[in-house]
Amino acid sequence: MPAAPGPCPMDPGQMASTLQRLAADLVARLKPEEEVVLLGIRSRGLPLAERLAILLRATTGAQVPVGALDITLYRDDLTEMVGSPIVRPTEIPFTLKDRTVVLVDDVLYTGRTVRAALDALLDHGRPHRVMLLVMADRSGRELPIQADLAGLRVEVPPGQRVAVRLKEIDGEDGVTVEAC
Amino acid sequence: MTSERYVFPHKHLLGIEPLSPQDITALLDQARAFEEVCERPSIKIVPALRKKLVVNLFFENSTRTRNSFEIAEKRLSAEIINFDADTSSLNKGETLIDTAMNLEAMHPDLIVMRHSAPGAHALLARHMKASIVNAGDGAHEHPTQALLDAYTLRKKFGKLDGLRVAIVGDIRNSRVVRSNLWLLTRMGARVTLVGPPTLVPQEMKATWPGIQISHDFDAVIPEQDAIMMLRAQFERGTGAYIPGQGEYSRFFQLNPARMKRAKKDVVVLHPGPINRGLEITSDVADGPNNLILDQVTNGVPVRMAVLYLLSNPHGEQVP
Numbered sequence: 001m002p003a004a005p006g007p008c009p010m011d012p013g014q015m016a017s018t019l020q021r022l023a024a025d026l027v028a029r030l031k032p033e034e035e036v037v038l039l040g041i042r043s044r045g046l047p048l049a050e051r052l053a054i055l056l057r058a059t060t061g062a063q064v065p066v067g068a069l070d071i072t073l074y075r076d077d078l079t080e081m082v083g084s085p086i087v088r089p090t091e092i093p094f095t096l097k098d099r100t101v102v103l104v105d106d107v108l109y110t111g112r113t114v115r116a117a118l119d120a121l122l123d124h125g126r127p128h129r130v131m132l133l134v135m136a137d138r139s140g141r142e143l144p145i146q147a148d149l150a151g152l153r154v155e156v157p158p159g160q161r162v163a164v165r166l167k168e169i170d171g172e173d174g175v176t177v178e179a180c
Numbered sequence: 181m182t183s184e185r186y187v188f189p190h191k192h193l194l195g196i197e198p199l200s201p202q203d204i205t206a207l208l209d210q211a212r213a214f215e216e217v218c219e220r221p222s223i224k225i226v227p228a229l230r231k232k233l234v235v236n237l238f239f240e241n242s243t244r245t246r247n248s249f250e251i252a253e254k255r256l257s258a259e260i261i262n263f264d265a266d267t268s269s270l271n272k273g274e275t276l277i278d279t280a281m282n283l284e285a286m287h288p289d290l291i292v293m294r295h296s297a298p299g300a301h302a303l304l305a306r307h308m309k310a311s312i313v314n315a316g317d318g319a320h321e322h323p324t325q326a327l328l329d330a331y332t333l334r335k336k337f338g339k340l341d342g343l344r345v346a347i348v349g350d351i352r353n354s355r356v357v358r359s360n361l362w363l364l365t366r367m368g369a370r371v372t373l374v375g376p377p378t379l380v381p382q383e384m385k386a387t388w389p390g391i392q393i394s395h396d397f398d399a400v401i402p403e404q405d406a407i408m409m410l411r412a413q414f415e416r417g418t419g420a421y422i423p424g425q426g427e428y429s430r431f432f433q434l435n436p437a438r439m440k441r442a443k444k445d446v447v448v449l450h451p452g453p454i455n456r457g458l459e460i461t462s463d464v465a466d467g468p469n470n471l472i473l474d475q476v477t478n479g480v481p482v483r484m485a486v487l488y489l490l491s492n493p494h495g496e497q498v499p
Contacts, residue, residue, distance in 0.1 A: 070213065073217075073226040073227065073228040074226065074227060078227075078228060078492075079229070079230065079231055079232060079491070079492070081492050082187070082492065083187030083188070083492055084187075084188060084488055084489050084491065084492045086206075086209075086210070087210060087213040087214070087488070088213055089212055089213045089215075089216040090213075090216055090217075091216070119227075123220070123222060123223040123225070123226075124220065124222055124223075125222055
């Protein structure tokens with residue numbers, strides 16, 4: 001349920017055009033010699049990365065490899081949790097060495113997921129550089145981390161939740177701001 | 181940070197018997213994620229058990245199980261203490277409870293124990309705050325062996341349900357069999373126990389009603405998807421139940437002649453250590469159907485999954 005006043009939530013059409021723009025912005029940021037790979041952070045970063053790869057192929061003709069990163073084992077609160085969260089396989093069937101890695105996630109909030117993702121991906125190899133692309137960048141950072149590319153930037157008080165919905169997982173596309 | 185939360189409903193892994201099919205599936209699924217860690221070309225270590233203290237408490241000899249647990253612990257970044265029973269105060273007459281209380285004073289999070297007495301792990305579990313992992317207790321259970329066997333079979337066949345598995349040899353003295361019987365029957369596999377009448381107690385059918393018992397290895401070979409050979413444990417008294425090793429091999433050895441009767445893609449398992457030339461010949465143990473070293477490889481991610489799922493404190497728990 002959207003909270004009032006709902007700060008610019010996204011409908012399916014807006015999400016499609018936002019992804020188009022993100023793909024174009026990403027291409028504009030890359031040097032021709034850079035070899036790009038997309039790493040989607042499970043769970044909603046992965047379908048976003050897969051969609052971006054399709055858009056990149058359509059615009060540049062290049063087949064950009066897509067990997068899946070599960071950050072559970074790198075969480076900073078893992079040993080303090082009640083019960084152990086499910087770990088799903090990380091799938092990176094290509095080298096990260098000297099590549100430009102684009103981390104893809106749905107929402108950037110505290111920055112802790114991205115911190116964990118950086119640790120996780122560096123265990124797989126030493127990239128040339130790492131960029132961060134998110135669908136929604138919301139306020140509330142707890143670590144010095146920022147997005148290079150964001151579909152939408154919103155100021156949201158701590159009591160509310162920015163939810164990115166994807167048809168692959170949720171059956172429909174969209175961004176909503178909800179009360180927790 | 182949101183992620184799907186599964187709470188493994190057990191504090192300890194004392195055996196397979198208390199586990200539901202859901203628990204077993206969760207453990208095997210989780211091991212799949214840890215297999216990826218073990219197969220990375222780069223760093224095979226994750227920080228999941230950082231700051232956790234694991235004590236390896238082995239009162240009986242073990243090489244591969246202990247090494248496998250230790251590798252699993254190291255890959256999870258745990259702190260490790262190896263408690264060597266030979267050099268401990270046990271030789272000075274300390275009881276198991278006293279040993280446990282002394283360990284408890286060091287606040288371990290997990291204790292991996294092998295002990296010859298079937299009740300030792302449950303006893304420890306009652307006296308300690310730490311989670312206890314059974315790494316083998318006499319002829320009772322060896323749960324992580326059964327889990328790695330199941331993992332190996334599931335990886336090969338994609339499922340356990342409906343799989344035909346023959347377990348062959350010294351059924352009477354084997355803890356591997358008991359854990360495997362709980363696991364395989366619970367997951368829908370069709371198990372046949374094979375061996376001489378003296379080594380296959382008929383009363384096992386009372387505990388696992390769905391199983392078959394056969395004393396004719398040749399007759400049951402053709403229908404099996406997997407053949408799990410057991411070690412003839414002469415150090416545990418196998419010899420007292422059979423006329424001789426030659427006689428045993430003649431009827432129950434897995435050799436090329438018997439492999440000719442088996443399905444072309446049958447898989448051969450063995451928990452090790454192998455008595456080459458006794459229960460299995462070298463050409464079969466090293467042959468194209470064997471998954472014996474895969475079992476060893478799979479032991480590490482399976483044990484990582486066990487340690488990981490037991491490592492966080494839970495709310496509601498059953499033993």
